[in-house]
Amino acid sequence: MINEHELATHIYANVTTALDEDLRDGDLTAQLIPLHTKAHATVITRQDAVLCGTAWFDACFKALDKDCSIHWLAQDGDVITAKQTLCEIRGDARAMLTAERCALNFLQTLSATATQTRQYVEVVRGTHAKILDTRKTLPGLRMAQKYAVKTGGGYNQRIGLFDGVLIKENHILAAGGICLALEQAFRLAPENISIQIEVENLEQLGEALDAGAKLILLDNFDLESMRAAVKFTAGRAELEASGGISLEKVRTIAETGVERISIGGLTKNIQAVDLSMRFEI
DSSP: OOOHHHHHHHHHHHHHHHHHHHHTTOOTGGGGSOTTOEEEEEEEESSOEEOOOHHHHHHHHHHHOTTOEEEESSOTTOEEOTTOEEEEEEEEHHHHHHHHHHHHHHHHHHHHHHHHHHHHHHHTTTSSOEEEOOSOOOTTOHHHHHHHHHHTTOBOOOSSTTSOEEEOHHHHHHHTSHHHHHHHHHHHSOTTSOEEEEESSHHHHHHHHHTTOSEEEEETOOHHHHHHHHHHHTTSSEEEEESSOOHHHHHHHHTTTOSEEEOTHHHHSOOOOOEEEEEEO
């Protein structure tokens, strides 16, 4: 879903926006440092995590000092442990101090998404279920967080409204029912676009299957209903569980036999990883 060129474009846009937001007419505090002063800095983690966001971090520093040197001791996707040194930076002191907060903001946020995703992936390991993201991302960071989900071992669903059809309760109501909504979707959507429909009970599941649905979202089904849905579907469509999913519940949900589990909390309910940058002049 995410290609390198598209990702690079988003990294540039993310970093440009973040630096513009922080700088405006310049960094007043950095002017305390004499011009052309060189500095060395290290970034450490204060907690265990999965590292993610190094390209955004690098871009922040390179935007302000293209000649700065950044040497990473860990890479995106690596498990990092408390007190571990992650990278070393050498360059212009003013530029480094100016870039520090934006760079760390990206690194700690994307590492948080990757870390949370990895936790879910590990819990369901050995089942057939995939952990997937949703569109419940931080505004402006959609591509960045979807990259972080992949880094954590999860899978991406549609990037936005433009590259996939998800027929939810309100769409069904407005279209006149499950059958009519699917009929319209099959007629209008290009062949390479996935079509998914949300159902709230076994009766609606039967309607969706009869109408030809191949990808069905089980919205807030309890475990008993989920097992019944898997048995009733019998491989005629892929089933995805969604709603109220936690680390404590996800293994049991995966064991019902659903192929997909989507979790909005991977990208919206996150706590930034605790990172620190230490300077030497």
